[in-house]
Amino acid sequence: MHKCTRNGCGLEFDETINDPLACQYHPGKPEFHEGLKGWTCCKPRVYSFDEFMDIKGCQLAPHSSEPKNKDDPFKADLTKHDDVLPEPQSTADESAEAKAAPAAPAAPVALAAPAKAPKPEPIDEDPAGIPVPAGMQCKRNGCTAVYVSEDESHQDGQCQFHPGNALFHEGNKGWTCCRPRATEFDEFLRIKGCARGRHLFVGTRPDKKAQAEKCRRDYYQSGTSVIVSIYAKKIDRKASWIKFVPRALQVHLVYGEDKVYDDEIELYDEIDPTASSFEFLSTKAEVTLVKVAQAQWPTLEGASA
Structure with missing residues (x-):
């Protein structure tokens, strides 16, 4: 197995079955400007690194295992450190001049008072x-x-x-x-x-300062599934989650400026939790509920909701 080196892909692939459209990648370069992050080859712009890394590639091609060239914006080189500085070099003429000249008295140096270290914030658990x-x-x-x-x-x-x-x-x-x-x-x-x-x-800390919110939602359906949209901008993908049970949908969204949406939606009919899924988009969470019985729901929520 090889690992694709194209920007935005990174998937492992088998060279013998490398499909011409298997790789979805970014042919451009990363672009960070005034807090917004994206790629020069396509339009999506986001605020966080996690969202930036989740932007799907805008071009299709076969996977590639070719090494990245020196000009590639994602070429990795972890040998750079800022704690080792080269010794200053002097020429022979400078060295001779320094030996002939009398040593000048050292100028007094004012010692600054040591800065008070900021109190570290306790690590959340x-x-x-x-x-x-x-x-x-x-x-x-x-x-x-x-x-x-x-x-x-x-x-x-x-x-x-x-x-x-x-x-x-x-x-x-x-x-x-x-x-x-x-x-x-x-x-x-x-x-x-x-x-x-x-x-x-x-x-624990994010929820202590978060504001409890109620998000707008809507839905549409087909014979096999129900698509639910829960509208919330800038969802924190690491802190948010959605859980499926046979007759309910449990939602915890952290979004915007320390806002939290918690809800448990009792559903009209039974769903398949293992087949259901969700996706966090830039303005909403989109949830796909797979029905057990292929029949129209007159409403999203159950009679007791």
Whole structure:
């Protein structure tokens, strides 16, 4: 198996069955401007890194395993650090002149008072026994682990993450908590976390300051499924989840500026939880409910809702 090197793809593929339209990728370059992120080859623009990485490619082609050239915006090189500086070089003439000239007295240097270190913000933790939907991704910076079970996903030291914030300055990208710096986005995303702890799937602090909201929703249906749209802009994909049970839809959306929408919708008829699915879009969550009985629903919610 090979791994596709095209921007926006990264899927593994078998060279013997590489379809001409198998790869959906971006032929352009990343473009970050005034807080908006996107690609030069297509129009979608988003605010967060997670949304940027989720923008689907705008061109189709066979997968490729060709190495990226030096000009590729996502070529990875993690050898760059800002803690090693080259020694200054001097010419022979400069060296001779320095030996002949008398040493000048050192100028007095004013020593600045050491800056008071800011008090670190306490690291959030999942409350003991809190239910976590299977497949939810860890919310800590730099960690991509997903929840499997309490025993496998809530042990000390399992999470390798960055406790600091992303730092972009004069073309260099890194984290405030450690020294490695990268020049490209792919390099930045591959900088390994500098701290270890427990995974954070739900947390407590965001919900304490969040505002409880009621989101507008609508739906349409076919003979086999019901499509539900829940309107909320800038959904936090890591903090939000949707769970399916045979006669209900459970929704937890964190979106906008610290807003939260929690709801449990009792459905008119039974659905297949394993076949149902959802997708977080730029302005809404779109949910596909697969019916068990192929019949029209007169309403989305059950009689007791």
